[in-house]
Amino acid sequence: QSVLTQPPSVSGAPGQRVSISCSGSESNVGRNTVSWYQQFPGTAPKVLIFGDDKRPSGVPDRFSGSKSGTSASLATSGLQSDDEADYYCAAWDDSLNVWVFGGGTKLTVL
Amino acid sequence: QVQLVQSESELKKPGASVKVSCRASGYTLSHYAINWVRQAPGQGLEWMGWINTNTGKPSYAQGFTGRFVFSFDTAVNTAYLHVTSLNADDTGVYYCAREDCTTTSCFWPFWGQGTLVTVSS
16 A cells, blocks of 8 residues: 555547546645656666656656645646556655655556 | 765674775765664654764664764775664665755755665575
């Protein structure tokens, strides 16, 4: 059971916009920033979003992050087949003093 | 450019030990913390803990105490994960990741390629 809750899967057609939610609590998402990671099979995760809504250089602006209260969201607009991957949210939990991950969401492009 | 290069896959018998290395290039290891993450087959990411490469102080997540040891050697700019008394549940891919922090947030922009550790008799 992951501390952060994500839907197991989401899907969308090419060109569409999809969102992945990440629900936590005050001690993690509520008080600390959220980062999002993209992982293709057999490869290491890659950061897409940090600090709730900031994109590292090189990450397309089709990816955006937001947060409200104890829930965060990653949105992907203009969906492409290359976006098919697993996506994870992460945050520091200052009650447990650990980093916590969501269980991961598999994005399928129809 | 910054890179973390991990050691090759390992096949170990139950009860054996394994040491995974994570060699940093493009920066000085002691300037950034190193985190360790495990991914069991077909499962999600699990944070194992981190090591402060400036002070040497490690911190282990619950479930990764006792048999797991983080260390590093500044002379070769390399971090290590040592796991003893391996069992089948330790099978998975182990990642090292550099932790970068701004004034308001920390995140992991650089990851090793992962080391598959398989425990099987």
